[in-house]
Amino acid sequence: MLELKDVTISYKNRPTVKNFNLSLEQGKICSIVGESGSGKTTVIRAVLGLLAGGGKVTEGDILFEGKSLLKNTREEWRKLRGTDISMIFQDSGAMTNQTRVIGKQFVEYIRTHEDISKKDAWDKGIKMLERMRLPSGDNIMKSYPFQLSGGMRQRVGIAMAMTFQPKLLLADEPTSALDVTTQAQIVRQMMELRDEYKTSIIVVTHNLGVAAYMSDFIVVMKDGEIVDAGGRDHILHRSESEYTKGLLDAVPSLGGVRYV
Ligand SMILES: Nc1ncnc2c1ncn2[C@@H]1O[C@H](COP(=O)(O)OP(=O)(O)OP(=O)(O)O)[C@@H](O)[C@H]1O
Ligand SMILES: [Mg+2]
Structure with missing residues (x-):
């Protein structure tokens, strides 16, 4: 339902996110994790057509239900945002x-x-x-x-x-400002919404524990590029990436229970 194909996003002609690929199916949850400045927010803002600071998709394409979002007119965006595609913020x-x-x-x-x-x-x-x-x-x-x-x-x-029961929900650090108990409740509610409405969700999070708990698919970014990606179990148990392993080691335990 959403496809990013070799997407490069530039601020003032400087490529910031490079060769980003993602294919998201209906009713699936995908997390994008990575350190600060790795380009997570840039990717989801590009999907919503709301890049700040003169950001532009300079290569590749973003398809929503088979149609390129990059060619959308202002009017088409007005109809789409808040209805078929919506966003929640930190x-x-x-x-x-x-x-x-x-x-x-x-x-x-x-x-x-x-x-x-x-x-x-x-x-x-x-x-x-x-x-x-x-x-x-x-x-x-x-x-x-x-x-x-x-x-x-x-x-x-x-x-x-x-x-408006969006087909796609974008969430940028939706739980980062909350205490862990509330964080867990909100994460569970988002999963219930997915089950109830078959909404596809992309969650940006620093917390690989949250990503592991709620996602079907996880993308790990570093310096604007995907360094690792795969199904939840692959990322958690079979990743060969030293970077991913480092992130996993850094996940704190909650009440003595490690989420991953
Ligand atoms: N408005 C902007 N104008 C110019 N460059 C920007 C702008 N926003 C982001 N960038 C560039 O894009 C890079 C990635 O930023 P982005 O906000 O996507 O990272 P992030 O992974 O969401 O980080 P964080 O975890 O801190 O939110 C930044 O390091 C910066 O170089
Ligand atoms: Mg961000």
Whole structure:
């Protein structure tokens, strides 16, 4: 459903991500791991057509359901983003406007993609919050982002991203700002969403433990290139890459249990 073919991404004509290949099937979860600056965010922003700093895909192609995303017009992107392809960020609280209650932002978001009344959009928002097991959706809709905990804000972000049952969900460090218990809950909820909606997910994470726990496929990046890639078990148990082995050794244990 998503295919990156020999993709090179450059900032100001300097190639930063080189020869990136990935093929993701419907309903699968893929993680991209690697140290800071390896190009993880660059890759998923390219998929969403939202590269910052004048970044451009200079070689290769990105296909979504067989169609090149690189040729999309502004209008085509407007229809696609937030509906078929959506994104959640490291701290959704930081992405939302702090001075407006969640409900107003949620309603506005829904109404940019669907022609429904404010009341219906409000109800739809509450339904999504409840799906993410956020109790008293009405209270949350009336809250300002800063009034919620980091974990709640992240669930709100996921609820918003899932509103239109995207075929592809991109998540950049979705749990890194959270404590380990909340991290585990959010990861499990994302897996449930995949099971329920058959959404394909790409997760960017520093944490190979998280990647190992939730992914079908893992891509390891270093300095803008893929240094290792394979099914979860391959990466965890049979990788020949010294770099991957180093990352695995660095995974901390949680409550005495190692995730990998
Ligand atoms: N807006 C930008 N303008 C110019 N160069 C950029 C920009 N964003 C990223 N880069 C370049 O791309 C490289 C990879 O950055 P990227 O943000 O993709 O890494 P990352 O793997 O997501 O790192 P982190 O784990 O710290 O988030 C950077 O080292 C930098 O050289
Ligand atoms: Mg990043």
